[in-house]
Amino acid sequence: MPRRPVAVFAIAPWAFGGIFPSDLVTRLRQLVDIDPATTFTSFEGPAAAAALAEAEILLTGWGCPRVDARVLAAAPRLRAIVHAAGTVKAGVDPVVFERGLVVSSAAEAxxxxxxxxxxxxxxxxxxxxxxxxxxxxxxxxxxxxxxxxxxxxxxxxxxxxxxxxxxxxxxxxxxxxxxxxxxxxxxxxxxxxxxxxxxxxxxxxxxxxxxxxxxxxxxxxxxxxxxxxxxxxxxxxxxxxxxxxxxxxxxxxxxxxxxxxxxxxxxxxxxxxxxxxxxxxxxxxxxxxxxxTPHLAGAQGRELRLLGEFAVAEVSRLLGGVPLLGRVEPEQLAYIA
CATH class of the missing domain: 3.40.50.720 (NAD(P)-binding Rossmann-like Domain)
Structure with missing residues (x-):
């Protein structure tokens, strides 16, 4: 059986279950090696350091810490960030693109x-x-x-x-x-x-x-x-x-x-x-x-699943060598929401 790439969740627990219900997690685990019981909202500490050292794909969402040069130094194998939410503007440092990582966002969903x-x-x-x-x-x-x-x-x-x-x-x-x-x-x-x-x-x-x-x-x-x-x-x-x-x-x-x-x-x-x-x-x-209204127009409740479906599909496209539908280019950081 071919080796599956290692992926890590970095998303707030309150959002995780809605974005990645069990059937989507099952589908995702057919694509990557990922522990659904572990999701990080901080990259500090030995557990985060151990996960980052092996991570090839980072599945992020609301509550994810900013991915900057320090995080990248701890994640030498990382090649893609798949964001299961809207904008990546606050969460992705330009150095991510300088290192050649692929970044995708579920902003379309x-x-x-x-x-x-x-x-x-x-x-x-x-x-x-x-x-x-x-x-x-x-x-x-x-x-x-x-x-x-x-x-x-x-x-x-x-x-x-x-x-x-x-x-x-x-x-x-x-x-x-x-x-x-x-x-x-x-x-x-x-x-x-x-x-x-x-x-x-x-x-x-x-x-x-x-x-x-x-x-x-x-x-x-x-x-x-x-x-x-x-x-x-x-x-x-x-x-x-x-x-x-x-x-x-x-x-x-x-x-x-x-x-x-x-x-x-x-x-x-x-x-x-x-x-x-x-x-x-x-x-x-x-x-x-x-x-x-209290900033509720975006995905809420049952709509959160749309973000997870998009993210899982992006991982599948990434591993299959198919162009990503939500790919974010470095020049877009200056004018995206």
Missing amino acids: NAVPVADYTIAMLVLGAKRVFSRARRYAAAVEGEPKDWLSGDGTGLNGRTVGLIGASRVGRHVLRRLRAFDVEILLYDPYVSAAEAARLGAEPVSMDDLCRRSDLVTVHAPALPETRHMLDARRLDLLPDGAIVINTARGSLIDTEALTRSCATGRISAILDVTDPEPLPPGHPLFAMPNVLI
């Missing part, structure tokens, strides 16, 4: 539930579900509950503006084809021809803000994207516009958004904020036209 969340919020937001539900619940005896008041609501015929054709953004674009909407796209790295193939009209950021009934943000957090939705651009939004952010909180100026939403002129649905979490008692929490 994690993008699916984020896109699903986004579509759900576009539909519910366009129907004003959250503000109308609050008003319905707060109605007192003798006052109209107005639960049938839906003038001007609904997604049909609306203009949806996407900021960023990222993995999530592209999933959202594909899903939006099922709706009767006009789609605008701002992404400086996407050509007009590619935008057309994605079913969107390429526009400037300011034009997108002026024309969109709903704006959904899917850009990475970079110095140049910080506060890309600032007070000036928020003022460009038409009355009644809705801003949805599932990307990074720093892309929106929180103080400016708070002021804009406080007037009731625009609404917001935020799965991420800046800071995150917002401090207790922040005004956005109490606004009827604002919904804030």
Whole structure:
């Protein structure tokens, strides 16, 4: 029987069972020699040192320590890192690529539930579900509950503006084809021809803000994207516009958004904020036209399995000499989320 490569888990115990349920572990153990009873959240100590000395593949996830030069020095046989979560930006030092290791991320799999969340919020937001539900619940005896008041609501015929054709953004674009909407796209790295193939009209950021009934943000957090939705651009939004952010909180100026939403002129649905979490008692929490969820758009609960399935498939592709679907190139570190 051919020798199987040695692999090591480095993932938080709270996430392990959801990402790697028993059937996926069984499938993985057919490919590599790995101990599912041992997963590291620190590379300190003799047990970690012994595991790293033999490891050829590191299966990482939430809770994995940063893989840097010191870790690589302790892992002379390591040739690949397969990350069973989203971004590797915080967990992989550039020296990993300099040493020639292959890096893969399950960001594509994690993008699916984020896109699903986004579509759900576009539909519910366009129907004003959250503000109308609050008003319905707060109605007192003798006052109209107005639960049938839906003038001007609904997604049909609306203009949806996407900021960023990222993995999530592209999933959202594909899903939006099922709706009767006009789609605008701002992404400086996407050509007009590619935008057309994605079913969107390429526009400037300011034009997108002026024309969109709903704006959904899917850009990475970079110095140049910080506060890309600032007070000036928020003022460009038409009355009644809705801003949805599932990307990074720093892309929106929180103080400016708070002021804009406080007037009731625009609404917001935020799965991420800046800071995150917002401090207790922040005004956005109490606004009827604002919904804030605790960074839950990505894989949660039963969706975690998607990450494990992707990671196991990547290990199989790696060992079979097949190109990896989630391969991360060193130049991508500068602009991935």
